[in-house]
Amino acid sequence: MRETWAGLRRSAAALAVATAVLVATACGAPPSADERGEDGGGAGARGGTPGAVLPGNSPLALVYRGPAACDGCPEAAHDMLEHDGFTVRYIGPKEETRFGPDALAGAALYVQPGGTNGQEVTTAWGLLERDRGFSPELVRAYVRGGGRYLGLCMGGYLAGEDPGYGLLPGDSGQYIRSQGAAVTDDQDHLVDVAWRGHPQRMYFQDGPYFDVDGPDVDVLARYTNDRAAAVVASYGAGRVAVSGPHPEAPSEWYRDYGLSDESHTGLGLGEDLLHALMGTPANPIS
Template sequence: MRAGRGGRAGAAGRAGRGAVAVALAAVVLAASACGAPPSGAGPDSADLAGRAPRADATGGVAPDPDGRPVALVYRGPAACEGCPEAAHDLLEHDGYAVRYIGPEEEVRFGPDALSGAALYVQPGGTNGQEVSTAWRLLQRDPGFSPELVRAYVRGGGHYLGLCMGGYLAGHDPGYGLLPGDSGQYIGSRGATVTDEQDHLVDVSWRGQPRRMYFQDGPYFDVEGPDARVLARYTNDRAAAVVAPYGSGRVAVTGPHPEAPADWYRDYGLPDESPTGLALGEDLVHTLVGTEPKS
């Protein structure tokens, strides 16, 4: 997750990274999540001031004028500060027109809100935030329904879950998009990271050793011949997976390929952001069935 990034803790499920928002303190009891860096990578005041809710912006995604595929990134109380923006930058670098969807955004959840989108992204959650809390916060959005996302993917859409978004691709609570479920890596046997702090984690990505930004992210237990494991932690738990759901596909990852350089810098970690960017592009292109730019 991240000082807002995303994870599942114990039986209740956790999501973690960074500082816990004061507004959530009353509802978060024992949590961890994916989240935003101390320096605050969230939207600036000018962006917030110019962003008014639009209840009518739920009737499908307008095409991009330049013909780029459109990605919708969730930005709201179930995501950490900085996590939607990091996903935005990863996808924009890869040629997507990126728009935010959420209770304070111009694009709002509604019956046809995801129509026309090439990709829906559920980013990391706030450190100390239970998965169940993030799920409740999503459902408080008056236009949101889990079935909206399920129907979108089932009908041929694509879901990208980053850390907390990976937890939420699982079951109870979650969208139930995976042919299996998600679990908390730091509590798994043989885990090389065993606390909720920000670390580099070692994975094998397509058989090659890589180090990635990690904060209490999930692992995935998946079954079926069409579930493709792109990366594994050193204890052999799946760290990144692409799997079908109906006519669409789902991609999930426990580590953060979208992590920008300042996330590493804020926690005194060696900067692996160029590697992460390349792995993120590989994940996205495997999800949508296209070739990476590089």
């Protein structure tokens, strides 16, 4: 992954140097990573700019972990991101890195993972809003200023409007209630999608579709009823990627629900989604 991320690292490093010259007195120390990149960030997550990189030349991703996420969802996102060359830390009410004015400033990417089975979008949003220091505008301002947002399943719903961050040029909706949906209940399934025109099967549990339009919208995947399943779009100077199915789903998720294991395929699709989001080259989907 070192060569894959080289362009991102060079541009991020140049931006970080320029920013340090302009606002050196306002910046904290750059974040330091432990071997696994799971130390929570603490004060080291403050300062810098969206797209900053760590001393080991890997971009920093902050993954939400808290009551608005399901058990195992932040960890699955962590593993997918780490597999693709990120240093990953968690942000949330019980993590060392917590929401606040500077919490996202040193991150290349903020990730909103999946939610608990059966959890309403309004419930997840309410749990986020109870987190001291959190506000939707913190995330919006981060992305608008050049940051990146990745929303997986519940995180895709929350990229939409009311309730949500309002990061999409459109909105999210419940796929299982859409006309012609191939899956019509909230149980765990494999769902068929066309990813860049190629048929794929992905882990799915009551994920969203995306009703979006605009010149800077890239629909990477569609469900069989032609609803958008994975999208990358611009928001201000930043970018947003959302997926209704779970590319990050590990083997045990498939095994637990008696599904054919598509985790290796999912990782490849997740890599494509991440590279489209970050603007770095990825391997072709076949």
